Amino acid sequence: MYVLHYAPDNASLIVRLALEELGQPYRTELVDRSIRAQDGPAYRRLNPSGLIPALETPEGPMAETGAILLWLCERHGGLAPAHGDAARGPFLQWLFFTSNTLHADLRLHFYPDRHAGSQHAIPDFARTTRSRIQRHLMLLEAMALGRPVWFSPDRPSALTFYVACLLRWLALYPEGDAGWFDLSAYPALHAVAAATEALPAARRAALAEGLGETIFTQPNPCCPPEGSPT
Ligand SMILES: N[C@@H](CCC(=O)N[C@@H](CS)C(=O)NCC(=O)O)C(=O)O
Structure with a gap:
């Protein structure tokens, strides 16, 4: 199972959306930004740049949102034109x-x-x-x-x-x-x-x-069950 290291309303949300849409099972681990957990040695082992997200995969940890997305699309065959498609x-x-x-x-x-x-x-x-x-x-x-x-x-x-x-x-x-x-x-x-x-x-x-309604067209500040966005 994937482990998504996330903070609410951070770039990890993009990866969460892809995992949800692809129907892939995953669990989450909060990166507690209030204590700058992203700078701690445990998180830096997953992502040396200290940025959120990181995704633990069966092949090891990955970071960089665009790279994770592309990797998930290729592995699970969805959300992107496949190899050989002109698009x-x-x-x-x-x-x-x-x-x-x-x-x-x-x-x-x-x-x-x-x-x-x-x-x-x-x-x-x-x-x-x-x-x-x-x-x-x-x-x-x-x-x-x-x-x-x-x-x-x-x-x-x-x-x-x-x-x-x-x-x-x-x-x-x-x-x-x-x-x-x-x-x-x-x-x-x-x-x-x-x-x-x-x-x-x-x-x-x-x-x-805890993002509320109309999360993209008329977003409100998040009210997450755990953690903080900044
Ligand atoms: N290039 C990174 C950027 C990710 C990013 O900006 N993450 C923000 C949260 S949305 C972050 O980790 N901020 C904490 C910091 O800059 O210290 C990616 O694509 O994953």
Whole structure:
């Protein structure tokens, strides 16, 4: 059985959604962010970078959300175009864009104090990060308007789960500085978010992590049964 090392409303949610949709049994282990358990030696043995999530698999531990998703898709044959399918190239392109460009910029947006260089530089840093994120979202929106089979409201994929979670976090974090983000400016992404939050897999994940209703289109701060998101 898989073991998902998670914190509520963290990137582990994306992996939880994929496991739920694939129908794979797993159990969870809380990474207690309130004591920075992600920095402890036990967690660092699973993921040397100290970031959440990590997934224990029968073949050993794995980290990096995009890599875990791809590995699960290949192992269980779902949520992504298979090898040999012409759609696999564009799917991989947008999966990597989401992981190494959009998600990476979200980390700069959530933790400007770690990256701006000085307290004084934070406002400018935050402004340029926000405008880069808006440009990334416009590119995703243009892709989504074409309704490729691997990114449409009609069926879930590893990428719809990934993007839906990033949209949720843009609406919520950093606390007190999320008002600039307006999902209605991206109708095709909104449609994917609405379809995704209605899935039974998403309802189960929302219950497990205390995410409430409309978790992607109109999210509320989580109220988890254990742990904390930050
Ligand atoms: N590149 C990583 C990013 C994961 C990530 O940003 N995790 C956040 C939680 S959503 C985290 O561990 N934050 C704790 C920290 O930065 O100290 C991935 O794709 O898994």
